[in-house]
Amino acid sequence: MNSQDIHQIRAFDRFYTQTLHLTDKYHLQTTLTLVEARLLLEIGENGRDTAIQLVQELRLDKGYLSRLITRLETNGLLQRTPDERDKRAKVLSLTAAGRDQLALINRRADDQIRRLFVDLTPEETQRVIAAMQVIETHVAVDPQLKTPNQQ
Amino acid sequence: MNSQDIHQIRAFDRFYTQTLHLTDKYHLQTTLTLVEARLLLEIGENGRDTAIQLVQELRLDKGYLSRLITRLETNGLLQRTPDERDKRAKVLSLTAAGRDQLALINRRADDQIRRLFVDLTPEETQRVIAAMQVIETHVAVDPQLKTPNQQ
DNA sequence: TGGCGATAGTTGCTTTTGTCAACAATAGAA
DNA sequence: TTCTATTGTTGACAAAAGCAACTATCGCCA
Numbered sequence: 001m002n003s004q005d006i007h008q009i010r011a012f013d014r015f016y017t018q019t020l021h022l023t024d025k026y027h028l029q030t031t032l033t034l035v036e037a038r039l040l041l042e043i044g045e046n047g048r049d050t051a052i053q054l055v056q057e058l059r060l061d062k063g064y065l066s067r068l069i070t071r072l073e074t075n076g077l078l079q080r081t082p083d084e085r086d087k088r089a090k091v092l093s094l095t096a097a098g099r100d101q102l103a104l105i106n107r108r109a110d111d112q113i114r115r116l117f118v119d120l121t122p123e124e125t126q127r128v129i130a131a132m133q134v135i136e137t138h139v140a141v142d143p144q145l146k147t148p149n150q151q
Numbered sequence: 152m153n154s155q156d157i158h159q160i161r162a163f164d165r166f167y168t169q170t171l172h173l174t175d176k177y178h179l180q181t182t183l184t185l186v187e188a189r190l191l192l193e194i195g196e197n198g199r200d201t202a203i204q205l206v207q208e209l210r211l212d213k214g215y216l217s218r219l220i221t222r223l224e225t226n227g228l229l230q231r232t233p234d235e236r237d238k239r240a241k242v243l244s245l246t247a248a249g250r251d252q253l254a255l256i257n258r259r260a261d262d263q264i265r266r267l268f269v270d271l272t273p274e275e276t277q278r279v280i281a282a283m284q285v286i287e288t289h290v291a292v293d294p295q296l297k298t299p300n301q302q
Numbered sequence: 303t304g305g306c307g308a309t310a311g312t313t314g315c316t317t318t319t320g321t322c323a324a325c326a327a328t329a330g331a332a
Numbered sequence: 333t334t335c336t337a338t339t340g341t342t343g344a345c346a347a348a349a350g351c352a353a354c355t356a357t358c359g360c361c362a
Contacts, residue, residue: 001276006265009268009279012284063312065311109161129156135282136166203340211320214320214343217342239340
């Protein structure tokens with residue numbers, strides 16, 4: 001792999017981060033911060049999450065997470081219910097309002113994707129999607145991801 | 152563009168953000184924060200930057216930026232020299248130490264890319280790069296990027 | 303069974319990061 | 333010249349994130 005290749009890949013990285021500006025994708029025009037949106041997403045998709053699972057999946061400090069959850073609970077977006085089997089743990093789930101909020105976020109994210117592809121012909125769109133699949137199936141997962149550095 | 156397409160694209164986004172974990176790419180194992188690394192990168196590549204240009208390019212608050220620059224200057228990584236033509240402005244440039252640090256960051260970023268591609272055959276690598284180019288040439292730039300929201 | 307190290311979550315405290323507004327100095331146009 | 337816009341700095345503050353100590357519970361095992 002020569003340095004020209006690396007240069008191109010890094011250029012793509014920059015392009016992708018800027019264009020898709022992944023950082024503010026989900027919480028666009030909601031009152032939620034990015035982390036809160038990610039929390040909602042995670043809890044909403046997975047169903048029965050517990051705080052420690054989120055700490056691992058989202059790589060957050062547990063104290064920080066605890067406060068985030070409290071905030072979302074205060075805002076009525078999720079609820080903590082005691083875990084029957086493990087009385088230390090609390091199972092997190094979205095309220096109806098939380099599901100609404102999540103649906104809104106998803107709709108916005110979908111819209112954003114649609115806008116990015118609006119000028120492409122169906123053929124071009126398919127080419128891009130195919131290209132994404134090529135990348136996804138070939139590029140290895142960075143091993144550093146597997147060694148969480150949070151407490 | 153159907154919802155299945157959108158779903159795939161969003162899945163790719165998640166994959167890409169996580170795998171490349173773009174957020175901590177540049178400052179890996181250096182003493183610099185992400186923003187500082189981006190600053191160094193920007194100044195290093197562009198040569199004769201001025202604070203206001205960085206405000207626009209990196210979309211930072213100018214007060215915040217001012218302090219960041221001070222910090223990097225204190226650490227001996229860059230210097231401010233008075234602009235001849237505009238006495239309000241100061242031209243920013245890397246010191247030798249700054250260039251060293253930047254080189255280190257670049258080396259680390261390159262290494263990370265290399266690690267991600269290490270298991271691919273040369274042919275697969277070329278396919279991925281080609282796929283990236285397909286995406287890059289087809290996907291539109293998000294118009295929101297063109298309307299800076301910083302002061 | 304009960305004692306003990308590990309785990310889940312909360313809380314207080316601190317640091318880091320980012321925002322906002324006011325300000326001085328200079329630029330540039332009327 | 334005078335007035336407004338621009339560049340950069342600073343102070344005050346708010347939000348985000350991290351660290352460490354603590355409680356309650358778990359689960360192992362002697």
